Structure formats: structure tokens, C-alpha cells
Amino acid sequence: MHEEVEINTDFITLGQFIKLINILESGGMVKGFLQEQGALVNNELEHRRGRKLYPNDIIEIEHVGSYKVVKD
Known part of the structure; x- marks a missing residue:
């Protein structure tokens, strides 16, 4: 089963998504x-x-x- 993550826009970038689920804090950490x-x-x-x-x-x-990813 997948954990559902709600967004309120048409799409989200993978980098923004990773920050949204709180596994990495900064854009630099996400990039690496x-x-x-x-x-x-x-x-x-x-x-x-x-x-x-x-x-x-x-x-x-x-x-x-x-x-x-689910739409809000």
C-alpha cells in the first residue's frame, strides 16, 4: 500500500515532493x-x-x- 500525499496544484516536481514528505530538508540535499x-x-x-x-x-x-500523489 502506498502512502498518499496530497497536492493542491496540477503537478509537483520530484525535488519539491521529497521536501514535502520531510525526508530531506534542503534543495542541495535533495539534488545530491x-x-x-x-x-x-x-x-x-x-x-x-x-x-x-x-x-x-x-x-x-x-x-x-x-x-x-493525490489531488487535494
Whole structure:
């Protein structure tokens, strides 16, 4: 089961999403994390923090969790 994360816009970037779920605090930390580890977005490895996430996208972050973007 995926933890649902609500957004009130049409999309959110992966970098903003990671800060929203409170696993990293700064943009610099997010950039380094994504360059080194990345995240799975809809089962595709993603390293770009500018990747747009839309409602119903599934984001999986190793050792952290699995999330589903939902519209507020």
C-alpha cells in the first residue's frame, strides 16, 4: 500500500515532493540524493529533481517508502 500525499496544484516536481514528505530538508540535499540514489517514479529510475509528478503517480524511495500523489 502506498502512502498518499496530497497536492493542491496540477503537478509537483520530484525535488519539491521529497521536501514535502520531510525526508530531506534542503534543495542541495535533495539534488545530491537524487544524483546518487535516485527514486523510482512509476517504476522508472529518476535522477532529475525537476521531474513533474502528477496525481496517481507512484514514487518509491529505497529505505524510505512508497507514495502516491493525490489531488487535494
